[in-house]
Amino acid sequence: MARFSNYQPAGVIPATLLAFNEDLSIDDRNTRRHLSHVGRTRGISAITVNGHASEVHACTFEEQRHILRISVEEVGDELPLINGVYADGSQEAARIANMADQGGASALLVFPPQSMTMGGQLRPEMALTHFRRIADATDLPIIVFQYPMASALGYPFETLLRLFEEVPSIKAIKDWSADPMLHERHTRTFQTLPRPVTVLTTHSAWLMSSLVMGANGLLSGAGSVIPELQVELFEAVQAKNLALAQQINDRIYPLAQVFYAPPFLDMHNRMKECLRILGRVDNAVVRPPLCKLSDSEIARLEQALRQANILPEGAAALAAE
Numbered sequence: 001m002a003r004f005s006n007y008q009p010a011g012v013i014p015a016t017l018l019a020f021n022e023d024l025s026i027d028d029r030n031t032r033r034h035l036s037h038v039g040r041t042r043g044i045s046a047i048t049v050n051g052h053a054s055e056v057h058a059c060t061f062e063e064q065r066h067i068l069r070i071s072v073e074e075v076g077d078e079l080p081l082i083n084g085v086y087a088d089g090s091q092e093a094a095r096i097a098n099m100a101d102q103g104g105a106s107a108l109l110v111f112p113p114q115s116m117t118m119g120g121q122l123r124p125e126m127a128l129t130h131f132r133r134i135a136d137a138t139d140l141p142i143i144v145f146q147y148p149m150a151s152a153l154g155y156p157f158e159t160l161l162r163l164f165e166e167v168p169s170i171k172a173i174k175d176w177s178a179d180p181m182l183h184e185r186h187t188r189t190f191q192t193l194p195r196p197v198t199v200l201t202t203h204s205a206w207l208m209s210s211l212v213m214g215a216n217g218l219l220s221g222a223g224s225v226i227p228e229l230q231v232e233l234f235e236a237v238q239a240k241n242l243a244l245a246q247q248i249n250d251r252i253y254p255l256a257q258v259f260y261a262p263p264f265l266d267m268h269n270r271m272k273e274c275l276r277i278l279g280r281v282d283n284a285v286v287r288p289p290l291c292k293l294s295d296s297e298i299a300r301l302e303q304a305l306r307q308a309n310i311l312p313e314g315a316a317a318l319a320a321e
Contacts, residue, residue: 003072004080007106009143009172010198010216011045012231013082014038014223017272018054018067020285026063030281032074037280038224039075043231045217047075048109050084050100053221053268057086058287065099072104080106082143082219088115090130094137101138109143109174109219110134112153121152124159131167141171143200143219146186148178157185164190164197172198174219180209187214205260208249211237221267222259225274226252226310254307258300269293274301279313 016038019030038047049071050056050064059067068083075081083100085108087093097108113120113130120126134142144163147153154177155163164170173190177183183203190197191214201207201215204222211218211234223230229252236245255274259267269286273293276284286292293301 003076003104004106007046007080007141008198009046009082009107009141009200009219012043012223012227012234013046013048013200013217013219014041014044014227014230015048015051015053015219015221016071017221017224017268017275017281018059019272019281019283020287022283022285024285024287026066027282027285028070030283031067032070034224034275034281035071035074038227039079041227041231043235044079044223044227046080046082046106047071048082048084048219050086051109051221052084053224053271054084055268055287055290056084058290061092061096061099064096065103068100068103068105076104082107082109084108085110085134087111088113090133093130094133097134097140098137101140105140107141107143107171108134108138109145111145112147112155114153117152119152121149121154121156121159124156124162127155127159127163128166131163131170135167135169139169142167142169143172143174144170145174146177148176149182150178157182160186160190164193164195168195170197172200172217174200174202175215176202178203180206180213183210184213191216205256207252207256208233208237208245212245221271222255224268225271225278226255226308229308251308251310254304255310258297258304266290266293270297270301273298274305277302277305277312278310 019027083105200217200219201210203210204220233248273284
């Protein structure tokens with residue numbers, strides 16, 4: 001059962017990565033090490049596991065259960081855990097949701113089913129049925145993962161309003177609409193509903209701009225590498241300290257440029273490589289079809305980390321000696 005009852009998603013929520021051994025099995029030791037590092041960050045409000053950042057698409061149901069279990073053991077007493085619900089079928093999604101509830105998660109991040117890519121946007125009842133199935137399986141608060149409309153997996157604006165009205169356990173939206181005009185409409189509308197729905201931005205390629213629009217939180221895989229900077233930026237924007245926010249954003253900028261460069265699908269691959277460069281994990285193994293980055297791309301990541309003034313583990317102490 002949830003360790004943080006009545007949890008309301010908001011604030012800075014890093015989505016952690018998943019470490020693998022060379023044989024592609026889950027590397028518990030380095031995964032725990034990573035969770036512990038992120039979990040010690042001042043100011044974060046929760047951690048997300050079993051999401052895009054942890055390559056959930058390549059993990060079995062039992063592996064997802066295992067990932068949640070070790071996450072609860074490592075940081076679950078200090079922070080709420082949000083568990084991803086990634087499934088093409090609503091019955092399987094409900095099974096994952098129930099597993100997360102029983103396993104100690106405090107909220108769910110529900111991905112859109114890939115099965116809706118061929119016209120699901122024209123059938124709002126499909127989205128409603130999917131979320132009702134999940135809500136029937138658990139009382140945990142739900143975060144709707146909103147994809148870009150161009151992906152054919154984004155929910156139309158009116159469909160989102162229906163979801164919020166008819167599924168009361170929806171408490172937040174992870175907004176990846178990838179459209180600044182639509183994102184601002186979401187932010188202005190959803191957070192002022194009679195039953196407000198928090199907008200958690202995941203527009204990490206333009207995070208400062210998004211936060212200035214008024215999002216009440218962020219949920220991002222980049223937080224696996226720069227949780228401290230995300231907290232500082234969020235707090236500066238909340239305090240309306242634009243000058244400080246710009247200074248922090250100047251450090252984030254070079255990393256955003258390399259993380260979200262084409263091909264976009266390598267963003268978490270790049271973040272994992274940064275953890276290796278920084279000495280926070282031992283290797284940067286990814287599961288196929290993802291592949292190891294080239295030496296030239298790793299060099300660009302190293303340069304971006306230097307530009308952001310982020311040092312490898314122990315480097316700051318050595319520099320002070």
